[in-house]
Amino acid sequence: xxxxxxxxxxxxxxxxxxVAVGATLLGLAAGAAGTFMVLxxxxxxxxxxxxxxxxxxxxxxxxxxxxGGEGRALSGLMVGAALTALLGLLAVEALxxxxxxxxxxxxxxxxxxxxxxxxxxxxxxxxxSAGQQAGLEGFLLGSTAGMLRADAMTxxxxxxxxxxxxxxxxxxxxxxxxxxxxATASGIDVRRTDLATMLLVLxxxxxxxxxxxxxxxxxxxxxxxxAARFWTDRVSVLLLVAAAIGGLSGWIGTALSAAAPGLxxxxxxxxxxxxxxxxxxxxxxxxxxxxxxxxxxxxAPRLDRREGALWVALRHADPNxxxxxxxxxxxxxxxxxxxxxxxxxxxxx
Amino acid sequence: xxxIGRFPEVLPSIxxxxxxxxxxxxxxxxxxxxxDADMTVVPGTLTAIVGPNxxxxxxxxxxxxxxxxxxxxxxxVFGQPLARMRHRLAYVPQRASVDWDFPVRVIxxxxxxxxRELGLLGxxxxxxxxxxxxxxxxxxxxxxxxxQIGQLSGGQQQxxxxxxxxxxxxxxxxxxxxxxxxxxxxxxxxxxVLKSLRxxxxxxxxxxxxxxxxxxxxxxxxxxNRRVLAEGPAPVVLTTRNxxxxxxxxxxxxxxxGVA
Numbered sequence: 001x002x003x004x005x006x007x008x009x010x011x012x013x014x015x016x017x018x019v020a021v022g023a024t025l026l027g028l029a030a031g032a033a034g035t036f037m038v039l040x041x042x043x044x045x046x047x048x049x050x051x052x053x054x055x056x057x058x059x060x061x062x063x064x065x066x067x068g069g070e071g072r073a074l075s076g077l078m079v080g081a082a083l084t085a086l087l088g089l090l091a092v093e094a095l096x097x098x099x100x101x102x103x104x105x106x107x108x109x110x111x112x113x114x115x116x117x118x119x120x121x122x123x124x125x126x127x128x129s130a131g132q133q134a135g136l137e138g139f140l141l142g143s144t145a146g147m148l149r150a151d152a153m154t155x156x157x158x159x160x161x162x163x164x165x166x167x168x169x170x171x172x173x174x175x176x177x178x179x180x181x182x183a184t185a186s187g188i189d190v191r192r193t194d195l196a197t198m199l200l201v202l203x204x205x206x207x208x209x210x211x212x213x214x215x216x217x218x219x220x221x222x223x224x225x226x227a228a229r230f231w232t233d234r235v236s237v238l239l240l241v242a243a244a245i246g247g248l249s250g251w252i253g254t255a256l257s258a259a260a261p262g263l264x265x266x267x268x269x270x271x272x273x274x275x276x277x278x279x280x281x282x283x284x285x286x287x288x289x290x291x292x293x294x295x296x297x298x299x300a301p302r303l304d305r306r307e308g309a310l311w312v313a314l315r316h317a318d319p320n321x322x323x324x325x326x327x328x329x330x331x332x333x334x335x336x337x338x339x340x341x342x343x344x345x346x347x348x349x
Numbered sequence: 350x351x352x353i354g355r356f357p358e359v360l361p362s363i364x365x366x367x368x369x370x371x372x373x374x375x376x377x378x379x380x381x382x383x384x385d386a387d388m389t390v391v392p393g394t395l396t397a398i399v400g401p402n403x404x405x406x407x408x409x410x411x412x413x414x415x416x417x418x419x420x421x422x423x424x425x426v427f428g429q430p431l432a433r434m435r436h437r438l439a440y441v442p443q444r445a446s447v448d449w450d451f452p453v454r455v456i457x458x459x460x461x462x463x464x465r466e467l468g469l470l471g472x473x474x475x476x477x478x479x480x481x482x483x484x485x486x487x488x489x490x491x492x493x494x495x496x497q498i499g500q501l502s503g504g505q506q507q508x509x510x511x512x513x514x515x516x517x518x519x520x521x522x523x524x525x526x527x528x529x530x531x532x533x534x535x536x537x538x539x540x541x542v543l544k545s546l547r548x549x550x551x552x553x554x555x556x557x558x559x560x561x562x563x564x565x566x567x568x569x570x571x572x573x574n575r576r577v578l579a580e581g582p583a584p585v586v587l588t589t590r591n592x593x594x595x596x597x598x599x600x601x602x603x604x605x606x607g608v609a
Contacts, residue, residue, distance in 0.1 A: 039451070039452075168469050168470060169469065171464050171467065171469065172464070172469070174453075174461075175461050175464055177451070178447060178448075178451045178453060178458075178461070179442060179446070179447045179461075181411070181416050181440065181442040181446055182440060182441075182442055182461070182513070184414070184415060184416050185414050185415075185416060185435070185438070185439075185440030185442075185523075186435060186439075186440070186464070186465055186517065187432075187435035187436070187465060188464075229452060232452060233452050233453070233454060233497035234452055234453065234454060234457065235452050235453060235457070238452050322561075326532065326533065336532070336533050
């Protein structure tokens with residue numbers, strides 16, 4: 001526990017502190033970018049992109065080795081990851097637009113094909129470099145061991161850029177996610193806005209490969225936004241709360257990882273985010289499960305029995321009444337009828 | 350300008366018309382939905398697009414606005430191509446087209462009408478907020494401004510959608526089924542607002558399905574069933590013959606008598 005506290009307070013060495021700061025910035029960016037992705041209901045597309053990074057990482061490694069380089073340079077691996085992730089995104093869009101496959105099937109197909117190709121390449125690399133460990137498995141579940149200052153700076157820079165882009169595009173992204181028809185009609189380019197959202201997600205995914213890993217990065221995009229939704233009804237606040245939850249998850253998760261070096265960082269970061277989600281689900285005011293249970297017990301019954309009875313009485317009293325077409329389960333009859341007629345019907349109810 | 354109700358009428362030229370559609374064809378889910386439709390909106394009028402279910406009423410509007418693909422056809426707004434004139438039109442989609450659990454408040458939805466003016470980085474100034482609030486006031490939803498939109502009744506949601514369009518400060522308003530599933534008070538409020546817009550010289554087009562109210566609410570009517578069957582002043586267009594041609598055998602004598 002004390003090792004955990006030391007890591008949390010950035011006291012367990014230079015390297016661990018670097019990782020903690022990098023993971024926190026990554027979490028901030030993932031929470032914010034993930035908010036728009038979740039609002040636009042594109043979360044699974046991000047999962048396909050994340051899995052499609054693996055062949056890119058492996059290919060980039062092979063290319064860098066072939067060119068006589070180190071092979072493990074993070075920036076080079078990230079470029080490879082970004083390229084194949086982009087291919088994955090294009091594959092999902094093309095399959096959805098050009099074939100009869102629904103989007104979920106297109107996502108499943110792309111995800112498994114890309115991941116399969118990546119695993120094959122990874123195995124090839126392992127047999128090639130029998131003596132020296134390539135260490136690419138760390139990209140699957142994330143690892144914080146041996147992270148360099150330059151690596152942390154790369155991740156941090158990615159987080160800052162993503163934050164700036166989100167700030168600039170928050171209005172069109174909100175309108176497009178809420179009401180696509182209105183957005184198009186008022187001149188917002190929906191396709192370009194969607195593309196920007198997904199590129200942002202891709203950017204965060206690639207930045208997060210090293211720490212969280214490609215299998216679980218999508219969780220760090222989704223969970224903060226979903227957890228934050230319990231606390232607010234406004235997109236602007238949702239963005240900030242989701243970013244905070246993401247940042248907190250990165251920080252606490254990597255501290256846990258530093259305290260227990262055998263455990264991979266990615267799952268710990270994601271489990272931390274999940275813990276925050278569960279706390280939000282239970283304890284958030286108004287939208288939380290407990291607050292709702294209390295409100296239901298205290299408050300009025302959900303179905304207004306008297307209103308329901310009035311509509312039924314009207315249906316009996318005057319089966320041809322034009323008012324009956326207005327019975328949408330929401331409109332009170334008292335809003336439609338003068339009090340004296342209402343009283344007459346109520347007498348029968 | 351032509352007098353409403355006079356026929357044969359002089360239609361405005363394409364340059365004068367707030368919305369002129371020529372030869373528009375569009376399909377929906379691969380099936381032809383609208384064929385070779387023409388429409389000429391007359392400035393300063395309330396126009397209804399009327400027809401049976403599946404007649405392509407919403408598709409006509411959406412295809413004209415570029416919200417759904419069209420096979421052919423020209424659309425001009427105030428004589429210019431649509432892309433250059435989007436700032437002069439306001440579109441109110443069907444209420445069922447959005448997720449009402451979305452995390453926005455009523456005031457946020459009204460502010461969306463000002464996004465174009467604000468641009469990407471423009472700061473929201475008091476005058477912007479005042480305009481959004483005035484739009485909510487006009488639709489009787491200002492006291493709901495801080496509520497999450499999912500907490501509103503269907504009628505209140507529809508009025509907030511109208512408020513967002515008002516905040517845009519447009520000259521042409523296009524509404525898709527604004528009276529679907531709303532309470533009587535809302536219907537009255539919306540109609541009052543639309544009439545006052547018309548009286549300010551703006552033009553309003555509604556997709557409408559309630560035959561019993563068309564003649565009362567609208568100055569002009571376009572009858573649509575895949576093709577345009579008639580377009581003109583409401584009293585001229587709403588004849589038994591036209592309605593039967595539009596609805597086929599689907600109208601009862603009672604329904605016809607109420608309109609024509």
